[in-house]
Amino acid sequence: MAAVTGVTIEIEEKTFPAARGAPARALYRDFRLELADQSFVALLGPSGLGKTTLLNMIAGVDRGFEGRITFSRGPDPRIAYVFQSPRLLPWRTVLQNVLLPLPPGADSLNRARSVLRDMGLGDAEEVYPERLSLGMQRRVALARAFALEPELLLMDEPFVSLDEANASRLRDLLAELIEARPTTVLFVTHDSHEAVRLADRVVVLGGPPVRVVRDVRVELSREGRLAAGEVERVRGTVLGAGPTVAA
Numbered sequence: 001m002a003a004v005t006g007v008t009i010e011i012e013e014k015t016f017p018a019a020r021g022a023p024a025r026a027l028y029r030d031f032r033l034e035l036a037d038q039s040f041v042a043l044l045g046p047s048g049l050g051k052t053t054l055l056n057m058i059a060g061v062d063r064g065f066e067g068r069i070t071f072s073r074g075p076d077p078r079i080a081y082v083f084q085s086p087r088l089l090p091w092r093t094v095l096q097n098v099l100l101p102l103p104p105g106a107d108s109l110n111r112a113r114s115v116l117r118d119m120g121l122g123d124a125e126e127v128y129p130e131r132l133s134l135g136m137q138r139r140v141a142l143a144r145a146f147a148l149e150p151e152l153l154l155m156d157e158p159f160v161s162l163d164e165a166n167a168s169r170l171r172d173l174l175a176e177l178i179e180a181r182p183t184t185v186l187f188v189t190h191d192s193h194e195a196v197r198l199a200d201r202v203v204v205l206g207g208p209p210v211r212v213v214r215d216v217r218v219e220l221s222r223e224g225r226l227a228a229g230e231v232e233r234v235r236g237t238v239l240g241a242g243p244t245v246a247a
């Protein structure tokens with residue numbers, strides 16, 4: 001089975017410099033969050049709070065902070081990052097886009113083709129992204145992430161601006177992919193339905209500085225996640241009917 005890593009996030013301080021007359025203010029101060037191996041954690045929180053900044057710090061894209069990110073399997077795990085927009089190169093085919101982060105060689109080619117096949121994109125290998133709908137482009141972005149066999153998968157509102165039917169199909173596909181190719185997932189969303197349908201833990205953030213307001217375990221079966229009543233019950237806790245975690 002593929003390797004998976006847990007993560008301990010400790011941000012003593014993260015501040016962006018003052019800009020356009022606005023003073024510098026701490027986005028994060030003494031923030032801590034632990035993700036268990038193979039957990040699926042959804043992060044919910046208001047716009048502009050600092051969720052993308054958190055993913056960037058975990059991914060190593062943003063190193064301008066005090067603190068540390070520690071991975072349970074040791075440093076430099078394979079991390080895949082799925083962004084709000086699919087970020088496909090328009091001059092490369094679907095297959096070439098999926099191969100982009102992989103080392104050259106037959107193994108990578110086999111892996112890319114196998115993920116594309118599993119995702120119903122086998123016939124689209126030679127197609128250029130602009131010929132695809134947004135939903136299909138997002139599917140390719142997911143394929144690119146899973147072809148990397150990530151030990152940690154960071155997802156920043158990956159299904160935003162899709163209609164509900166398309167978003168729902170992609171959520172189902174993501175759940176199937178994770179079942180077949182286990183990994184640890186940190187998934188940022190504004191949508192509490194989406195969080196409860198997918199995650200085994202929903203962390204609600206408030207601030208600034210960012211703090212954990214609620215930390216809710218989602219103990220629903222696959223069928224439970226499709227039952228509106230069950231989802232509503234857990235959503236109630238996520239949205240504030242349950243116990244609040246001390247800041």
Ligand SMILES: Nc1ncnc2c1ncn2[C@@H]1O[C@H](COP(=O)(O)OP(=O)(O)OP(=O)(O)O)[C@@H](O)[C@H]1O
Nearest residue numbers: 016017019027045046047048049050051052053054
């Ligand atoms: N490079 C930067 N320089 C200065 N300020 C920044 C920079 N990047 C982000 N910010 C500011 O930091 C804050 C947090 O931004 P971030 O994108 O992490 O929030 P978010 O919670 O992901 O928001 P959204 O849900 O709208 O995507 C915002 O106020 C943003 O304007």
